[in-house]
Amino acid sequence: MADVRLRGAHRAVRGRRLTERPNWGAGVAAVVWLAFVIIPIYLMVKDALQTTDSYLDGGPLSLPRHVTGHNFVDVFDRGFTRYLINTAIVTVASAALTVLLAFPAAYAIVRSRSRAVSGIFRLFLAGLAIPAQATIIPVYLLITRMHLYDSLTAIVLPTVAFGLPLSILVLASALRDVPRELYEAMTLEGGGSVRLMWSLALPLSRASLTTVSVYCALNAWNGFLFPLILTQSDEQRVQTLGLYNFQGQFSSNIPGLMAAVLLSAFPIFVVYLFARRWLVAGMAGVGGK
């Protein structure tokens, strides 16, 4: 401690900017955390690539000895393709529906002078606090009453509903930054509300739209709770539930299980590689809920 402080004072005398100095304490923590994060991911990839026999023989952190793609074939044989397609459908439908509902709402919340609109906005703000876990029983009741139980639609509906408050909040705060003068200028050219939204508000809030879409898509792709209580059959299964099921079946086939886990996360890893910025922005939204 004293040493750190002394060194700090010493450096200060030399007039260096603080943030440019190496911070050893945090640096060590960062390296330890790095190992903690990487070990499970390394094991996941390694196990997915080796045969069951070499999984049982090898040391925990050893390099894979017999690399094979067989586990992936095995996973696809057990119907994982179907689960991935189902998940993709749910993901696209949820993200599209959320944006379609949220954007006009956010636009009206920013632009409208109606009291009712600001009242509804307050409702959405309060809705941020509704925990999805606590509503699974009535959601189950609603979905069965609507004869939607065990369908992909059943997953999309509550997923969208619980994504709306944050999406509207993010979009509305982006739309507030569009200067009023632009709306006025475009009105002089003879534009109504629809045209103002379409050719002014929409292009100017493209970044937030992307963030919101990514947030909704990520939520839907990784969703577990609603599929768990609202679907049942193999035909309607999404990937997260597929993993949960495999985990019961594959108890002795860890490489197969890890191959499935890797496949389930693969599309997102690819997006992360190419569009890291959007994904991080979207993730900030995820936890913001």
Added chain:
Amino acid sequence: MTTALPAARRGGVRAAEKSTDRAARPGVLWVVPAALFFMVFAGLPLLLVAVLSFTSWNGLGTPRFNGLDNWSRLLSDSSVWQSLRISAILTVLCWAVQTPLALLLGVWAAGRQRNRAVLSSIFFLPLLMSTAAIAITWLTLLDPNFGLAAKWGHYIGFPDGNIIGSPRGALGCVVVVVAWQFVPFHTLLYQAATRQIPQSLYDAATVDGAGRVRQFRHITLPQLRNTIVTSSVLMLVGSLTYFETVLILTGGGPGSATNILPQHMYMTAFRDYQMGYASVIALALVALGTALSLLIVRFSGFAKMRSTLEGI
């Protein structure tokens, strides 16, 4: 007279505004679709859960009202109180583990060096994976026969490697897995907030001869106060989502060692099919979550939260 003047002026400004601002204003109709959708699938369920708490329903057929039966049962049901205790312990443990880690990592990651950017992109990998994928990966690591736990268990006092099979070990496993999954997100919050602290504060402190530790204590920490509150509230409210991890990792076991309240509710509703009684537990969850958040808001000057969030 003194009041009339500003009023008149205000009226004048408004009139002037009106004369220049002729842009079309959208009406209520624009928010109706989103509002309806939200009310049906999120608002209505919240009301319904209260109604269902006065009924008896097995998941099929029609719920039947049974008055206060569920509520009186709650009072004498020790398993619910046990679950509540475990929830509280888990929430506090997760908070205590995650907050210092995320704070330290976030401040570190706020630096702009290139190696930090590369390392940070690895840090955030857990954020990409679903809870199911994370819990299942950890479950194989913790396998007492073939996993890492079998080989390394004896280093942390589990010579047989069966960490997940012992009550304390299982609780610890949930904390570790939850931290693995969620620390990156909170790091992200702290990183963004740290970058907004004015450099001039540090420069001034440096001139005054304050070292790194003192600067951290007297500049960084106070400046991050709102973020600490935000992150803590999110952790508290988010502790409901630990349910998915618990369900896959331990199923509430061994015994009832990790049987947190949402897990208890899920089992009551979808394994025992006592939907009415489970609704009482669900309502308790809502009340608890709201009360906790309000308490924190009240005692920490949470009003500034929004500005902190906007920095993300």
